Every structure is written in structure tokens, then in C-alpha cells.
Amino acid sequence: MELVERVRKAREYEEALYGELRDHPIDLDDLFDAVVKTIHYNYVGYEHKKQYFTPAEYHTYVFSHYRYGTLTVEMLVRSLHQFAGDMHDRHLTFYCDDWIDYRNLAASYRVRASKDVLYVTQADPDTGLVPGDKILKVQGMTPEKVRRLTRHNCFFSREPERELWGGYLRMAQSLTVEHADGSQETMKIKLSPLAEQTLTIEEQYPVLFAMYPDSSGASKTAYIRMERMDTKAINDLCAEHSSELENADKLILDLRRCIGGEEGAGWNLFPLLLDHEEKLSNLIADEGSYVLCTRNNCDIRLSLLKSAREQIISSLETEKAARPEPDSEMLSSYQEQLAIIDDQIRFYKENYAKGLIFAEPEPIEDEVLSPAAKAPGKIVILLDTFCENEGEQFAAMCRRCGSKVQIAGRPSMGTLDYYDPIRLKVHEHMILSYPIRMTKAAFEGRGISEKGIQPDIYIPWTPEEIERDVIRGRFLD
Numbered sequence: 001m002e003l004v005e006r007v008r009k010a011r012e013y014e015e016a017l018y019g020e021l022r023d024h025p026i027d028l029d030d031l032f033d034a035v036v037k038t039i040h041y042n043y044v045g046y047e048h049k050k051q052y053f054t055p056a057e058y059h060t061y062v063f064s065h066y067r068y069g070t071l072t073v074e075m076l077v078r079s080l081h082q083f084a085g086d087m088h089d090r091h092l093t094f095y096c097d098d099w100i101d102y103r104n105l106a107a108s109y110r111v112r113a114s115k116d117v118l119y120v121t122q123a124d125p126d127t128g129l130v131p132g133d134k135i136l137k138v139q140g141m142t143p144e145k146v147r148r149l150t151r152h153n154c155f156f157s158r159e160p161e162r163e164l165w166g167g168y169l170r171m172a173q174s175l176t177v178e179h180a181d182g183s184q185e186t187m188k189i190k191l192s193p194l195a196e197q198t199l200t201i202e203e204q205y206p207v208l209f210a211m212y213p214d215s216s217g218a219s220k221t222a223y224i225r226m227e228r229m230d231t232k233a234i235n236d237l238c239a240e241h242s243s244e245l246e247n248a249d250k251l252i253l254d255l256r257r258c259i260g261g262e263e264g265a266g267w268n269l270f271p272l273l274l275d276h277e278e279k280l281s282n283l284i285a286d287e288g289s290y291v292l293c294t295r296n297n298c299d300i301r302l303s304l305l306k307s308a309r310e311q312i313i314s315s316l317e318t319e320k321a322a323r324p325e326p327d328s329e330m331l332s333s334y335q336e337q338l339a340i341i342d343d344q345i346r347f348y349k350e351n352y353a354k355g356l357i358f359a360e361p362e363p364i365e366d367e368v369l370s371p372a373a374k375a376p377g378k379i380v381i382l383l384d385t386f387c388e389n390e391g392e393q394f395a396a397m398c399r400r401c402g403s404k405v406q407i408a409g410r411p412s413m414g415t416l417d418y419y420d421p422i423r424l425k426v427h428e429h430m431i432l433s434y435p436i437r438m439t440k441a442a443f444e445g446r447g448i449s450e451k452g453i454q455p456d457i458y459i460p461w462t463p464e465e466i467e468r469d470v471i472r473g474r475f476l477d
Contacts, residue, residue, distance in 0.1 A: 111169065127190075204227075234268070276402055293355060408475065409459055
């Protein structure tokens with residue numbers, strides 16, 4: 001009877017594991033064809049990233065399992081996610097909705113990689129991990145073996161210091177860990193749905209201010225930690241602490257974990273950073289961009305633009321019907337939105353199916369910025385791998401403010417080269433999101449993809465940073 005029960009449970013397990021694809025078959029040929037051709041012909045970064053383009057490997061893996069009846073939906077999704085991730089562009093992503101997406105699970109801990117181990121830097125108490133623990137194996141494999149099996153591609157870098165393991169660890173339920181006392185154990189990790197995470201955005205990505213005297217007490221350092229580019233939060237903070245900022249001898253802007261956010265956030269800090277008058281346009285330094293106007297890209301973008309235009313017109317008509325005399329500012333805002341959309345529609349119609357097209361820089365209301373009458377004499381920008389998107393844009397603008405500004409730490413993520421994503425539905429539950437625009441710098445080989453913004457003072461990561469903030473401490477002394 002025991003044998004019969006084991007066989008019954010094994011069959012139930014296989015049915016639960018493989019039954020999804022049997023009950024709801026997917027046309028794998030069409031799916032692969034859509035993903036592969038889109039990345040090859042419609043993704044703007046393909047020519048710069050094609051050395052990473054290896055669809056045959058994933059096709060062989062998926063179809064081999066399919067042929068022998070051992071393919072699961074999760075295996076399929078993981079493969080296509082890694083295929084997109086292999087292109088080393090954080091803006092090129094494959095994902096699913098809540099139907100099956102393993103990326104809807106979250107590992108409640110963070111790590112930093114070295115050659116031989118992963119160091120736990122943060123962990124929720126229920127994981128059983130504590131900062132300083134060394135992860136020796138993931139699913140029974142050493143970090144180096146995982147790198148070899150994935151060809152180093154799914155971590156967005158081949159440098160351990162810059163590797164991002166979060167996506168891979170979302171799949172890991174078994175870790176071999178060495179604790180501070182030297183003991184080792186193999187731990188089962190519970191992966192919880194993202195929807196059950198209780199931390200708010202503000203708690204996860206804070207905007208904070210602090211003042212620090214130096215060791216002698218003779219000078220003062222103002223410190224702003226910006227883990228998100230939030231215009232209101234940063235403006236409120238600067239207004240509340242304006243006197244302290246003006247009278248500080250040094251200002252540290254900590255962007256090491258800045259995930260991005262609003263493009264104009266933090267710009268009111270520029271007078272404190274400038275050592276000379278400068279035009280805002282020169283700080284932005286927009287050189288224009290190249291847009292990949294393939295037939296598919298133009299069709300998708302035009303459809304979205306026309307839909308947005310209809311929604312604005314509908315809202316405008318509703319507002320006019322509700323008020324005999326609609327608010328003039330509101331009407332002006334609607335008209336401005338329509339003008340922007342109409343200009344974009346015109347661009348895509350004029351360049352329909354023409355390939356890579358140069359687009360002039362967006363016009364801005366330029367202004368001359370002057371140095372503040374009272375300001376810190378030294379500005380330090382702290383960067384690390386985890387600074388990306390608008391955080392990197394802000395860091396680049398700060399560097400252009402002049403000789404007072406110094407960047408320290410480690411190179412940023414390098415996400416500015418390719419942007420303006422399009423979402424293509426390749427299956428009822430699956431989306432491929434890919435950028436169609438690149439900077440002029442990237443087009444000319446001056447981009448920062450896989451390199452990031454380089455610091456003036458490079459400070460390598462060491463496990464000591466788990467216990468204390470080495471970089472900040474260095475510039476507070």
C-alpha cells in the first residue's frame with residue numbers, strides 16, 4: 001500500500017506540474033517567433049547588444065522539454081525572461097501578469113556578490129538570515145557554477161561587485177549558508193508574493209536629511225539620502241532645512257540606491273552645487289536621440305497616441321459640459337497635452353517604417369541658474385551599482401555644475417542609453433517590453449550601458465560595508 005500511495009502522489013505531483021500546458025496549450029513556435037523577431041528587428045539596442053543574442057540555446061531547451069512532456073509554464077517563462085535579460089539592458093524585459101509569473105515572488109533579503117560567495121546585506125527576520133551571513137550555494141550550486149551555467153548573462157554584469165542577484169534568488173528555495181560563528185546549514189527559503197509585501201514605497205526608498213559635525217566640531221556636513229527622485233519630498237526637505245544647507249561646509253548627496261523617479265526632482269539643489277552661472281539646458285545636455293521607426297514600432301506607438309488623444313478630448317468635453325466657464329489653466333493644460341501628442345503622431349507618420357531616425361532635442365523653457373549666495377564649499381555625490389534611471393540623470397547633471405562637485409563610490413547601473421519602451425503582448429498573459437529610442441551618445445559609442453557613470457574616487461565594495469557605512473564615513477571625517 002505504501003508503494004501505491006507513493007505512485008499516486010507522484011502522479012498528482014506531475015499532473016499539477018505539467019497539467020497547465022496540457023490543459024491550456026501554447027503555440028510555442030508563434031511565441032518564440034514573436035519574441036526573437038521583436039528583439040532582433042524592433043529593439044533599438046540590438047546592434048550594440050547582438051553578441052548576447054542566443055535564441056537557439058533557449059529554443060533547444062524549451063522544445064526539448066516540451067517534446068518529452070517535462071515543460072512547465074514556469075520553465076517557459078523563466079527561459080524567456082532570461083533570454084531578454086541576457087541582452088544586458090535593464091529596460092528590455094519579459095514578464096507575465098499574476099497568472100504564473102515567478103517574478104511575482106520576492107526574496108526578502110539582499111545580497112552583494114564576491115567571487116566565491118554571496119554576502120547577505122539585508123534580511124527580514126523570518127528568513128533566518130542575518131546581515132553578514134555568507135551564501136555558499138544556491139540550489140546546491142556555488143555562485144561561480146551558477147555564473148558558468150548562465151554564461152554570466154542573467155546578472156547584468158560579469159563583475160561580481162556589479163552583479164544583480166535579486167531576480168535569480170526569487171527562484172531559489174534552498175541556500176547553503178555559513179553564519180558568523182562558522183557553522184553551516186542548508187536552509188529552505190520561503191518566497192512570498194510581492195502583493196503580500198507590507199513595506200510602503202516611502203519606507204523602502206526614503207528621502208532623508210541629516211547634519212553631521214566633523215570630528216573636531218569645526219565644520220558641518222549636510223547629508224541627503226535620495227533613494228527615489230521625488231520632487232515633492234525633495235523640495236519639502238530642502239525648504240525645511242534651507243538654513244542648514246546654506247550654512248553647511250560640505251553637502252553629501254547619497255544616490256547609491258536611487259531607483260529613479262521624476263525627471264525634474266532635485267533640480268532646486270543646483271544653486272548650491274554651481275560654481276558659475278549656467279544654463280539649465282547645458283546641465284540637461286540633451287543631444288537628441290535616435291528612434292527606431294520600424295513598421296511594428298510605429299503601429300504600436302500610433303495606436304497608443306491616438307487612444308491617449310481620444311481620452312484627453314473626452315475629458316475636455318466632459319469638463320466643458322460640467323462647467324459653464326471651465327478653468328482657463330485646466331483648458332491650457334489639455335491643449336498643451338494635445339499639442340505634444342499631435343507632434344508625436346506627426347513624427348511617427350512622417351517616419352513610418354523608415355528605420356533609425358534622428359529626433360532633435362525636446363524644446364525646454366531654458367533659464368540661467370546662478371550659484372547661491374551662501375552654499376557648501378564642497379559637494380560629494382555618492383554612487384553605486386544600484387543607482388539607475390533618473391538617479392543617474394541627476395548625477396550626470398550634478399557633475400556638470402562645476403569644480404565643487406566630486407563623485408565617489410562605484411559606477412552606477414548604466415541605464416540611460418536605451419529608453420522609451422513599448423509593450424508588446426506576445427501571449428494572453430505575457431508581455432515583452434523593449435525600448436525604441438537611444439541617446440546620441442549611445443549611437444556614437446559614448447554610452448554608459450554596462451559601464452555606468454564613473455566616479456572620480458573609486459571605492460571598491462568590501463564586506464566591511466555590511467557593518468558600517470564605509471563610503472559615507474570617509475567623507476564625514
